[in-house]
C-alpha cells in the first residue's frame with residue numbers, strides 16, 4: 001500500500017456500457033465496493049471526487065440501434081437515464097454521473113488524441129480489412145457473421161463464436177457475410193492510427209511490478225501475463241459512424257476506438273463536476289498529491305492497467321492510477337450473468353420488487369463479493385444473509401437497545417456508573433473496530449470489512465445476552481443504566497461504521513439515535529451518546545424475507561432459462577443449397593411410381609434393387625437404403641421417382657433413375673410417399 005499521505009482522491013468506477021440496464025454483477029464487481037470506499041473516505045474527512053458516467057460509443061450500440069430500428073443516440077439516451085436513476089435510488093454516491101456523448105467529453109477525447117498525434121505518439125498504418133461494397137462501409141468484427149471454422153455454427157461473429165466460445169478473426173470465418181447488407185464482404189485497404197504499446201512495455205513492467213507490489217494478486221497476475229506475452233501496437237481508430245470523429249486530416253469517416261475514449265470519460269466527467277462545484281479539475285488529475293483509484297471488473301484490467309496508463313504516460317501531464325482493485329466476476333445461480341440472455345438480476349427490477357431494501361442487496365453483494373475469485377449469487381444465500389445476519393444480529397441488537405431505553409428510561413440516555421469486567425471487556429472490543437474495518441478497506445478487502453461490521457453488532461447482542469438487563473431492572477437500576485449506556489454507545493458506533501456499507505440503515509439509525517455529527521474518528525469511543533440525550537422511537541431496520549419471496553425470484557429465472565432454451569434451439573436441418581432458377585427445377589422429371597419388386601443386392605449391405613412402375617415403363621433402380629428399410633416392406637409402396645436422371649452403374653447393375661427419401665438430421669431415412677390415389681406416372685411439380 002502507498003504510505004504516502006494524499007491530499008485528495010479521484011475514485012473512478014467503470015463506465016457502464018449504455019446498451020442495457022445495470023445488473024448485480026456490475027454492482028458486486030464495481031459499484032458497491034467503489035461506493036463503500038468513497039463513502040468511507042468522506043467519513044474520514046477526505047477530499048473525494050467519485051466519478052462515473054455512461055459509455056455510449058462502440059459497435060455494440062450501433063448494432064443494437066440497427067436491430068431495434070432506432071438511432072444510436074436513442075439507444076444511449078434510454079439506457080443512460082435508466083442506469084443513472086437506478087444508481088441514484090440504490091444509493092451509489094457518485095459526485096457526478098456523466099456520459100461520453102457529452103460535448104465536454106467529445107472535446108476532451110478529441111484534444112487528447114490530437115495532442116498525442118501532434119507529438120508523434122501514434123504510428124499510421126494501412127492494412128486490409130473486410131469492406132461491404134454495397135453498404136460502402138468497413139466492417140468491424142461484430143458486423144461480420146459466418147460459419148465457425150471450429151464447430152460449424154452458422155452464426156459466428158467476426159471476433160467470437162458464441163456456440164463453442166472460440167476467439168476468431170473475421171478472416172477465419174467460412175462464408176463471411178456482412179450484417180449490414182448480407183453481401184459477402186471484400187478485403188480493402190484502410191489506414192489506422194496505432195498506439196505503439198510495445199514501446200511502453202519496459203516502462204509498464206517497472207511501474208507495475210516494481211512500483212506497485214501491493215496490487216491485488218488477480219490484477220498483478222493478469223498484467224504480468226499481458227506483459228509476458230509481449231505488447232503489440234493497437235489501433236486507436238475505427239471505421240465506424242458512431243463515435244468521436246478522429247480529429248486529424250485524412251481520417252474522414254473514422255472514429256476513436258471506444259476503449260481509447262471511454263477512460264478519458266473519467267477526465268471529462270471530472271471537468272464537468274469541478275466546474276459545477278467551483279473546483280479545479282486539474283487538481284484531481286495532474287497533481288502528484290492526488291490518489292487515483294480505478295474500480296473495475298476483471299475484463300477491464302488490461303485497459304486500466306496497461307493501455308490507459310500508457311496513454312496517460314505518453315501525454316505526460318497526468319498522474320497514474322495508484323491502485324486498480326479489480327474484482328473477478330459474479331455469477332448467478334451457477335450461470336454466467338448475461339445481458340443478451342437476460343440471465344441477471346436487474347437493478348431497476350430489484351428496486352421495484354424489493355422496495356426499501358437497497359441495503360440488503362448491498363450487504364449480500366459485499367459479503368459475497370468476487371474479490372479473489374468468481375463467485376455465485378443465489379437467492380437462498382440472499383435470504384439467509386438477510387434473515388440470520390441483518391435481521392437476527394444487526395437489527396435485533398439495535399431494536400433491543402432502543403426499545404429497552406424507551407421502556408426503562410423514557411428514551412433518555414442513562415449514565416454510565418461503576419464498570420464491571422464484562423463492561424471493560426466490551427468497551428475495549430468496541431474500540432478496536434474502526435481500525436479493523438479501516439485496515440480492511442484500505443486493502444480493498446470489502447468482504448472482510450463487512451464481516452468486522454457484523455461482528456461489532458454481534459458483540460452488542462452478546463453483551464446484552466450476557467448482562468441480561470431485563471432481569472436486573474427490578475433490582476439494580478444503576479447497573480441497567482450502565483449496560484444501556486454502553487449498548488447505546490455501541491449502537492452509535494454502528495451507525496457511523498455502517499454508513500459506507502448500509503447507508504440507508506445508517507441514516508435511519510442516526511435519526512433514531514438523534515446523532516447529528518458523524519465522522520469516522522468518533523466511532524469506537526464512549527463519547528458518542530451524551531447522558532440525558534433523548535432518542536427517538538425505534539423503527540424496524542430489516543425484516544424477514546419469506547420463502548415465497550425468494551422462490552418467486554428463482555421461478556422467474558427458471559422461466560428465463562426455458563425461454564432461452566426455446567429460442568436457442570438451432571433447427572437441425574441441412575444447410576440451404578444454392579439458389580436455382582425455375583427452369584432448372586422444370587428440367588427434373590419427377591413422377592409417382594410404384595415398387596413392384598425389391599431385393600437386397602448381393603455383397604452389399606447398403607443397396608436395395610427395386611423394379612419400379614413409373615407409368616412410362618417398368619425399370620430398375622438401385623438405392624442405398626438397405627439399412628433403413630427391408631426389401632419386403634418396400635414392395636407395393638408408392639414412391640417419388642426422379643425419372644430423367646442419367647442412368648449409372650452401381651455394383652454392376654444399371655440404375656435408371658432415383659427414388660426420393662427424406663433424411664433426418666441423425667441420418668435416418670424416411671419414405672416420401674405420395675397419396676394412394678396418385679396414379680403411376682403422375683407428374684410432380
Ligand SMILES: Nc1ncnc2c1ncn2[C@@H]1O[C@H](COP(=O)(O)OP(=O)(O)OP(=O)(O)O)[C@@H](O)[C@H]1O
Pocket residue numbers: 014015016017018020024025026028029030295296297298299300327328329330331337338339370
Ligand atoms: N458478472 C460480473 N461480475 C463482476 N463485474 C462485472 C460483471 N459484469 C460486468 N462487470 C463489470 O462491470 C463494469 C461495467 O460493465 P459493462 O457495462 O462494460 O458491461 P459488460 O462487461 O458488457 O457486462 P454485460 O455483458 O453483462 O452487459 C465492467 O468493469 C465490468 O468488468
Ligand SMILES: [Zn+2]
Pocket residue numbers: 148149150151152153156161162163164165166
Ligand atoms: Zn464455434
